[in-house]
Amino acid sequence: MLKATIDTETFRESIDAVAALVTECRLHIDGNGVRTRAVDTANVAMVSLQLDRDAFETYEATPEDIGLDIAKMKNIIGMMGKDDLLSLSLAEGSHKLELAFGSYQYSVTLLDVNTIRKDPNPPTIELPGRVELAGSALSSAIKAADVISDKIALGIDAKADLFFMAAEGDTDHIKLELNRDQLLALDAAEARSLFSLDYLKDMGKVMGRAERITIALGVDHPVKFIFDLAEGKGHVEYLLAPRIEAD
Amino acid sequence: MLKATIDTETFRESIDAVAALVTECRLHIDGNGVRTRAVDTANVAMVSLQLDRDAFETYEATPEDIGLDIAKMKNIIGMMGKDDLLSLSLAEGSHKLELAFGSYQYSVTLLDVNTIRKDPNPPTIELPGRVELAGSALSSAIKAADVISDKIALGIDAKADLFFMAAEGDTDHIKLELNRDQLLALDAAEARSLFSLDYLKDMGKVMGRAERITIALGVDHPVKFIFDLAEGKGHVEYLLAPRIEAD
Amino acid sequence: MLKATIDTETFRESIDAVAALVTECRLHIDGNGVRTRAVDTANVAMVSLQLDRDAFETYEATPEDIGLDIAKMKNIIGMMGKDDLLSLSLAEGSHKLELAFGSYQYSVTLLDVNTIRKDPNPPTIELPGRVELAGSALSSAIKAADVISDKIALGIDAKADLFFMAAEGDTDHIKLELNRDQLLALDAAEARSLFSLDYLKDMGKVMGRAERITIALGVDHPVKFIFDLAEGKGHVEYLLAPRIEAD
Incomplete structure (x- = not known):
């Protein structure tokens, strides 16, 4: 009821x-x-x-x-x-x-x-890197990468103390770097994984409206995007599996 | 000339x-x-x-x-x-x-x-129910019904003193009821007929701009939509034949 | 570098x-x-x-x-x-x-x-007629002609002291006449040539943003469109070959 x-x-x-x-x-x-x-x-x-x-x-x-x-x-x-x-x-x-x-x-x-898939079990993974930024910044980065590739790397350069996203096309590449001052928060554990832009584009449209997105990252690990709805009374979490980096 | x-x-x-x-x-x-x-x-x-x-x-x-x-x-x-x-x-x-x-x-x-169809003779029909409402309200109702069906019933519930529109999909249905206070005018004669949304959608785009639409209705009878253009110096009337209600 | x-x-x-x-x-x-x-x-x-x-x-x-x-x-x-x-x-x-x-x-x-075509040599042509007008006016004229034809005539009526554009469809035609007062400048040498709207539509989208376009015209000759970017620090010139007028 x-x-x-x-x-x-x-x-x-x-x-x-x-x-x-x-x-x-x-x-x-x-x-x-x-x-x-x-x-x-x-x-x-x-x-x-x-x-x-x-x-x-x-x-x-x-x-x-x-x-x-x-x-x-x-x-x-x-x-x-x-x-x-x-x-x-x-x-x-x-x-x-x-x-x-x-x-x-x-x-x-x-x-x-009964005709709908059972609830999946969330995998137990540890994602030591953590970044917080405006949803609009994440959504723009996804669109920018989409111009030249179908994959995007998200990561943290712990030494340089920055979050990056990078995409490689056949002949071109794009890089976005945001340092601690340009982010809302940063736990600078080394991280880098590759993701399909197909999925990220659809998620990006939703996340672009959020004031604050937390991204949890590891090395060749899934990524988590965590954000609130309705002033904190609703919570959304996306988990996206990484793609194998081909050379 | x-x-x-x-x-x-x-x-x-x-x-x-x-x-x-x-x-x-x-x-x-x-x-x-x-x-x-x-x-x-x-x-x-x-x-x-x-x-x-x-x-x-x-x-x-x-x-x-x-x-x-x-x-x-x-x-x-x-x-x-x-x-x-x-x-x-x-x-x-x-x-x-x-x-x-x-x-x-x-x-x-x-x-x-001479290559264009002769003027049709308007049928002589009596439509005892009459409703007046804003064009935008009618246009919204047509769009709402279109989401789940290709037909819409328009009618008057004389006892409840209200105008209604209803649409049935395969598994879903929608109903809109507007009582005398929510309408500009109501002659509450019992009425209910079914109409094709294909036609109503095109008419609805035009009627949505009118401040005031008069709807004349009967039981399993055509519907008339009457409205003005150019501050009353132009007049439009649509007549739409009903569809057979299949059970 | x-x-x-x-x-x-x-x-x-x-x-x-x-x-x-x-x-x-x-x-x-x-x-x-x-x-x-x-x-x-x-x-x-x-x-x-x-x-x-x-x-x-x-x-x-x-x-x-x-x-x-x-x-x-x-x-x-x-x-x-x-x-x-x-x-x-x-x-x-x-x-x-x-x-x-x-x-x-x-x-x-x-x-x-080396895989890109060598720079073309600009042809030496004399275009005695000259018109200056707002880019938006030119762009509107191109769109208006496109409604009924795929070709447009641009010209100057030296006697009537006006710039005209005209388009012929199978059964319809359109004419736009702008006299000296409706133009920014006019060198009224007799001119009239026919052009493909396919090309003009693409150019028109760009030229529509320019405050001032100079058009240089002749009789059955190419047309030149000349306009500035960046407050005069950038310059664009389009040259378009005429089409043969079929009767």
């Missing part, structure tokens, strides 16, 4: 964060809030979303797992006004999620939760 | 209203103004447009029927500035319509009026 | 001016500045660009010819902020042009200058 209201912007950002990787997900609802964890079809990237009950205007729920068609949610969100308040309602044992905003009432049939 | 000037916005809205249904039309010109009535190729929807001579800045005409390529007019309109005054001129017996605005002079060959 | 800084807007306009006709060019660098001259693959249009050393914030160079991939430059320019300062640097004998702006550093491999 779920009976909640939420401002449409928070709902939109939450759905967008998940939609960057998957078209459907298992949503876990309980008295503390709503969360989901999903892996893309190629098993390369994982998204974890947590919306605390405080992220909602009103919130009442009993534990339940539901299957949500993320693509359909995106269409419906497109109809919402900026200042609308969205009310979500799911009766005990029902398979219909009711969404109401303005004078509109949508009724959406949920997906059978 | 026609010799007239008109502000480009009024001309643009008039052409757009007709272009939502047909690509060419018969224009009837006489001393009282200009009017046309046209049916789409599938005979599902009809548009009637009347521009009074007062809708023009200057106006002089002798009775004549001309064939107008609406699609071509739309292209030329795209070149006009917002504050341009458009002068229209058609010499006695000529097949060339001259359009002048800014420093531009277009000369457009008219279509042979 | 080149070591220079330039504001990104001037660089962007310079690259756009060349990109309207070609995807690569030979850039001649020396102590006085940078220039290029290139002809499109069909030998119909030529662009000449000259950027004086004063168009740069700082400038130091020894004579060199380099091969520039204009299409790639356009991609990189897309990443630059409006207020960024771009620094260009090419070491003696190097084949890598370094571009730095914001915190970004791009390294771009130059094209082998």
Whole structure:
């Protein structure tokens, strides 16, 4: 059972964060809030979303797992006004999620939760390097690299005390270096891994709106991007596997 | 013969209203103004447009029927500035319509009026339900329904004293209810008919700009949308046939 | 050798001016500045660009010819902020042009200058008619003609003391006349030539931003469009061959 209201912007950002990787997900609802964890079809990237009950205007729920068609949610969100308040309602044992905003009432049939991949187990990895920067800076860097390559290296030069991203095309390359003064925070452990820009472009569109992104990095290890929604009452974490560096 | 000037916005809205249904039309010109009535190729929807001579800045005409390529007019309109005054001129017996605005002079060959479908006779139907609302509200409702279906029901719930629109998808549905306070006017006769969103979407783009739309409705009957252009000196009426409700 | 800084807007306009006709060019660098001259693959249009050393914030160079991939430059320019300062640097004998702006550093491999067409010789032609007008007026006229035709006539009616452009479609035509009062300058020698709108559309997008365009015209002769960049410290000239007027 779920009976909640939420401002449409928070709902939109939450759905967008998940939609960057998957078209459907298992949503876990309980008295503390709503969360989901999903892996893309190629098993390369994982998204974890947590919306605390405080992220909602009103919130009442009993534990339940539901299957949500993320693509359909995106269409419906497109109809919402900026200042609308969205009310979500799911009766005990029902398979219909009711969404109401303005004078509109949508009724959406949920997906059978058994047809959706089980929650992935987050790998236990240690990522000693840590960088904090504005989402817009990260998003620009991803776009800049995309101009000349389909891969990007992210890393920390511990000696020079800076965060870098670098991309190599067939004949060209690009490098972006941000030192401690140009970052919001830096734990300067040596790090460097290569990532697919295909994934990063979709994530970048979502992360570009965040005021502050924490990047956790290692050497030839996955990268984690961690950021907040709804003034800290929502949390998103992306995990992206590295690509092998070919010479 | 026609010799007239008109502000480009009024001309643009008039052409757009007709272009939502047909690509060419018969224009009837006489001393009282200009009017046309046209049916789409599938005979599902009809548009009637009347521009009074007062809708023009200057106006002089002798009775004549001309064939107008609406699609071509739309292209030329795209070149006009917002504050341009458009002068229209058609010499006695000529097949060339001259359009002048800014420093531009277009000369457009008219279509042979005999190759264009005769004016349809408007059916005599009684539509007892009547609703008045802002064009933007109607246009939003059409877009919202389009997200989940290709048909929309429009109706009046006389007992509940409200106007509704509803759409059913394969698994989802949407409902919008507007009560007397949320409408500009309501004649609450029971009504409900189903319509194709294909047609309504094109009409909706035009109607979205109107301050006030009157909708006339019956039970499994066509719907009429009536609205003004040019501060009441132009009038548009759309008539749309209902679709059979399949169960 | 080149070591220079330039504001990104001037660089962007310079690259756009060349990109309207070609995807690569030979850039001649020396102590006085940078220039290029290139002809499109069909030998119909030529662009000449000259950027004086004063168009740069700082400038130091020894004579060199380099091969520039204009299409790639356009991609990189897309990443630059409006207020960024771009620094260009090419070491003696190097084949890598370094571009730095914001915190970004791009390294771009130059094209082998021998694979790029030699500089064309500008034809010696006399074009007695001369018109000066705002770039936006010229750009609008090109768009207006494009609605009904793929060719445009540009000319001067010496008797009527006006500049005209005219286009003929299969059934329609358009004419624009600008008299001396509507122009910035006019040398009213009789002129009329026909040009392909395909070329003019691409040039028109660039010229639309110029405050003042000089057009040099003759009878069935090429047309020259001459305009400044960077407050007169950069100069662009387009030369376009006429088309045969078919009757």
